[in-house]
Amino acid sequence: MRAFFLFTLLLVSNAPTFATEQNNGNVTVGHGMSMYGDLKYPPNFKHFEYANPDAPKGGTVRLADIGTYDSFNPFIIKGIPPAGIGGLFETLTVNSDDEAFSVYGLIAETIEVPEDRTWVAYQLRSIARFHDGTPITPEDVIFSFEILKEKGNPFYRSYYENVTKVEKVDEHKVKFTFINGTNKELPLIMGQLPILSKAYWSTREFDKTTLEAPLGSGAYKIDTFEAGRFVVYKRVPDYWGANLPVNLGQENFDTIRYDYYRDSTVALQAFKAGEYDFRSESTAKDWATAYDFPAVKTGLVIKEEITHEIPTGMQAFFFNTRRPLFADPKVREAIGYLFDFEWSNKNLFYNAYTRTDSFFSNSELAAHNLPSAEEQAILEPFKNKIPEHIFTTAYQPPSSDGSGNIRDNIRKALGLLTDAGWEFKQNRLVNKTTGKPFDFEILLDSPAFERISLPFAKNLERVGIKATIRTVDSSQYKNRLDDFDFDMIVAVVGQSLSPGNEQRDYWGSNKADIKGTRNYAGIKDPVIDALIEQVIAAPDRASLIAHTRALDRVLLSGYYVIPHWHIRTFRVAYWNKFMHPNIAPKYGLGFNTWWIDKEKAQQLDAKRGK
Incomplete structure (x- = not known):
């Protein structure tokens, strides 16, 4: 299809x-x-x-x-x-x-x-x-x-x-x-x-x-x-x-x-039982460990990785900045220090992933290193409205050695939280003014993300923050997402090789309070609004790249998300009745070009006793 x-x-x-x-x-x-x-x-x-x-x-x-x-x-x-x-x-x-x-x-x-x-x-x-x-x-x-x-x-x-x-x-x-x-x-x-x-x-x-x-x-x-x-x-x-x-x-x-x-x-077990024919695997642990069942070993099920050149965009924990708790960028930056990607990649993902460090990852649009002369010229008019470090420091998400020991990150997080008006008292982080504890909910629509969120919550607990993980069904999740009724979610914002109008819906101020838009973080920043319009109006490819990188830098400086990870292959498994063209498209899986081979299908049915 x-x-x-x-x-x-x-x-x-x-x-x-x-x-x-x-x-x-x-x-x-x-x-x-x-x-x-x-x-x-x-x-x-x-x-x-x-x-x-x-x-x-x-x-x-x-x-x-x-x-x-x-x-x-x-x-x-x-x-x-x-x-x-x-x-x-x-x-x-x-x-x-x-x-x-x-x-x-x-x-x-x-x-x-x-x-x-x-x-x-x-x-x-x-x-x-x-x-x-x-x-x-x-x-x-x-x-x-x-x-x-x-x-x-x-x-x-x-x-x-x-x-x-x-x-x-x-x-x-x-x-x-x-x-x-x-x-x-x-x-x-x-x-x-x-x-x-x-x-x-x-x-x-x-x-x-x-x-x-x-x-x-x-x-x-x-x-x-x-x-x-x-x-x-x-x-x-x-x-x-x-x-x-x-x-x-x-x-x-x-x-x-x-x-x-x-x-x-449940769906994975159904696939193993032959209840459906084709599966795209999104969980590294399952890809590494769950496909050793007999049908794979005998060739009845094919396990295949198909490379692609699709920009991977941003998958992340998204803060809802409409919540007073997350209104301060220092608070958001601090919490980012408590997500230990390296430990997760080693212990949960079998080192399958690369850390995402851009809203336009895996493309020439991503902002790396220091701003170029062209980017500096774009950002200069906003110099008094954006953090100074955008000009002097390239963004890198917090990292660790993967051992689970993140004392340095905890120290940095507590320093930022103290500056933002929070203090550690009796094993809880409380607001210096109101005395209220720092509690929030991570809303999920898939149990698969619980194993990522639970270690994150444990690290948050070490600085006195209580993060409750709540997994809901897809209907409830969509309703809450549309109403922006969440503290933090796991979301994906995909990108193309040429960003344009859709950026307004992702980050634009006038979309932040319109139900059903994709400005999940609730961003309201005139600088980002102006940069979006400059991206849309870029007259040529070189200008588009420079303006997108400038937008990327300002988005990253706001700490609206805690970046996750990405991979540049499709991981697919399928019962051996399909054929597909020798040439795969660069920018899609191309499943709509596959077909069923009658002879293979008949052999498969015979071996399965159908």
Whole structure:
């Protein structure tokens, strides 16, 4: 199933280039566009290199998800949508997973953009259809844009806020006009707009959860389901876009079934028992120790690591700075000294991970060493509003020797906490003014993070802080996350190779108090706001890199998170009935290009006694 993310992170940069099919004055028309460099695939390309156009269709793949779901509307803040729901919906364009900054037409056949990038127009394919056979029209595109901004997740309002107008040009063309041409990636961003049926949604309440299977236009539609337990998607036999170059060799399974499990431990045991077919492993301990069961040893289950070049972003403990307890950056910095990554990596992760030290880790956008001359020039106007050490010291998260002895870190933490108005009394840390103890809750949605959080809580206890670990079900967790009803969480903020509009939703002041946004930390900093806008308006790649690094430095200096770790491989295990192309995409797992080998499947069934 094509990966569709509600919060699309475009892999784009800031100087679009087109494979030119027409050039009418200062307007370029192309089958795709790249934010810098050339498109890899020409106008007459046959298929993406990482897809096998001869891959056979057929078979059923069984997958797993954790928790529950209660709605088939993935576009609103209410409810929890099921895994795989993105296969129902399509966008105007689609990313190529082996190029960092390129998109190609899907619903749109061609893309028009003027030299000043103040608008973009999409020529829709006349063959594009919803599942009920009705054509996709400019009216549907306009409706989708307007309804998502009005009633969709708050993310959409910030993502599209620089669009001033959307209009129908003719029966197959729609045009978006922008505030100005400074936001270079907007022509690509608008291509990622999910297209919904105006006729279908006009008779339904868009801002309500629903378990009615929605009308889409993608390669799959919902076949059967039991809310919270399973959902089955069936490939649309007459899918209108099956033979497009961007789709050939993909979406090869006839049926995709997701079963829901209470937690990851239960799900792992179910995989071992053959209850589902494919598993992506996120726990280092399980990867190192839990895959020695007989089916792996006999080759019935394949264990494989697939390298990728995806920026890893930031996984971390996020402070909720809306809480008075965490309003002081000295307090946040102090608590960071009490997370012992080196001990965790050695004793819990089998030394599988690298410590994250940037919000843009594993990319050229990450700020390392001292600021360059270009970064200093960007930061100079804010010199009186940001910490001086940004100019003199490169950020490094606190570290240890891995022995578990963190006395030096404890000493530093207590010094910072004392400066912030706290004191150690009778084995508790209390506020010097109010006498209240330092207590907070770490909210989790997965038991897997309990083993990381418990040693952290023990270290906090050594300085008199009581940290309660609370693991809740996925529904409760989402509700509390949307309402910012937490002290600390474990969260992941992914990044692309070209950050842009989405940064407003992550760190922007005007998103800090809007429910459902991803400004989990509650950041309200005019300097960060200004730097975000400079990132969005960066005129070229070099400028984008410098401005992003400057933003990275200021974010790190605020101690809004305690960085975790990252890895640059997909760890997957699967029952041996699959084949996949020899070439893997750089920027994705590419599971939608895999297929079931009938002979392997038959042999597997025979060996398992089916």
